[in-house]
Amino acid sequence: MPNDKGNRRRFGAVRQLKSGRWQARYRDPATGQLRSLGQTYNSKRDAEIALSRVEADISRGVWTDPDAGNVLFGDFMTAWLRDRKLADRTRERHESVVRLHILPAFEARPLASITTARVRSWRTALLAAGVGEPTVVKAYQILRAALNTAVDDELIRRNPCRVKGADSYDVPERPVLSVAEVFAAADAISRRYRLLVLLAAFTTLRFGELASLRRRDVDTVHCAVKVQRAQAEMQTGALFDKAPKSDAGVRLVAFPIELLPDVERHMEMYAGAGRDGHVFLGPQGGKLRRSNFRDDWIKARTKAGITADVHFHDLRHTGNTLAAAGASLRELMTRMGHSTPRAALIYQHMVNGRDREIADRLGALIRKTRGDVDS
Structure with missing residues (x-):
């Protein structure tokens, strides 16, 4: 029989087993059930020290169920x-x-x-x-x-994910196109995708936001587009519209008036029918897919003589860079659809304000670059 005599303590108890080793036991503070520490000890003193550690953890509120x-x-x-x-x-x-x-x-x-x-x-x-x-x-x-x-959930005491620098990485700088290169790519791509390229660069909308645009989202009077949703594609190929990641994703973005002829031409020739018709469709009249469009973009990029490995998403980076001159941080965040301190800022009538000025500056760049082409 284990020897318990003379081993009673204020907290828990230690006892010597037949093997000669010592065991420490205590009451589970959550259930009241008697628990034994997961190991035995060479001496009574070692068992008491281990028991004291458990007592200290319980008193500090850091004890966790060893079985958890x-x-x-x-x-x-x-x-x-x-x-x-x-x-x-x-x-x-x-x-x-x-x-x-x-x-x-x-x-x-x-x-x-x-x-x-x-x-x-x-x-x-x-x-x-x-x-x-x-x-x-x-x-x-x-x-x-x-x-x-x-x-x-108190299953473990401390998160082991403590590797310094493991939660981030240095994003390589993406290429920025010139206005002339943007138009070269737009001129080289299929006519049904020309406006897609131009809006990606001069409104900085993401591909999913462009693919989900409806006719009713395009305001040709004030030269602006309203972003209310974004198209997403599952690995199964299923397409669906989802809400933006944050309230900042819902926004009104002005485009340069110089793009208005392209917008009107596209709406007449390529957009879906009715107010809810998609602005951009695939060649067979179905929804525009990123996977199907990728080859068209690569061919146009090559035909335009753009040698850098420019992704379609880099047009957004290009537009943000071009728009940055003279714009405040908040104006850029709003235009890009990034979170702002107050979601109400997203819904203000921006086409008559600073966003219109940003679009006009982009228009000036277009005129400067395309002047001899359009004259």
């Missing part, structure tokens, strides 16, 4: 994703990153066994395997967010 960390990461991650409120496309991306890059390393591990050293080794292995740095950063951010929840 035995939850398998794979089970926890499944529940975390299920309970997370995410947009459909974001959920699809999260699930893909988790399946491909996180679960293979941690699925069968208990939460408590995931250490900072293991997280660091996992990240290093992904990079060494050729996984792109943006994807590795995204995987790390998702893992950290999930384990933050594990800390909140």
Whole structure:
């Protein structure tokens, strides 16, 4: 029989087992059930020291159930994703990153066994395997967010995602086109996509925002477009319109009056019928898809003599750069659809204000570049 005699304490108890080693026990502060520490000790003193640590953790409010960390990461991650409120496309991306890059390393591990050293080794292995740095950063951010929840749920005491610099990366500087190069690309592409190129550069709308524009969103009187939604494409190929990521995404953006002939021509020849008709359609009259448009853009870029690896999204970067001269930070943030301190700023009538001035300055650049072409 274990020897309990003379070993009673104010908190918990220690006892010597038949093996000669010592065991420490205490009452679970949550359930009142008797618990034993997960190991035995060489001496009574060692057992008492271990018990004192548990007592101190309970008194400081930092004690966690030692069995909680035995939850398998794979089970926890499944529940975390299920309970997370995410947009459909974001959920699809999260699930893909988790399946491909996180679960293979941690699925069968208990939460408590995931250490900072293991997280660091996992990240290093992904990079060494050729996984792109943006994807590795995204995987790390998702893992950290999930384990933050594990800390909140008191399953682990501290988040092991503590690798300095792992949550960010240096984004390479993207190329900026000149106004002449923008028009060269617009001239080289199929006529049905000419306005798409011009608006991408001179309103800085994203591809998804352009693809979701309806006739009623285009104001030819004030030369402006209203952004109210963005088209998203699932991995299955399904297309749907989604709300902007924030209130700042809903905005009115002025375009240079110099583009008005292109806008009117496009609306007459290529836009869908009715007020709800899409402004931009595919060649067969269906919805415009990023995947189908990519080849058209590459061919036009090449035909225009643009040798740099310019992505279509770089037109947005080009437009933001051109618009920056003379615009305040808030005006740029509003035009770009970035969050501002007050969402109400998005809904002000901007076409008669500073955004109109930004568009007019862009128009002056167009006239200066295209003057000898249009004369």
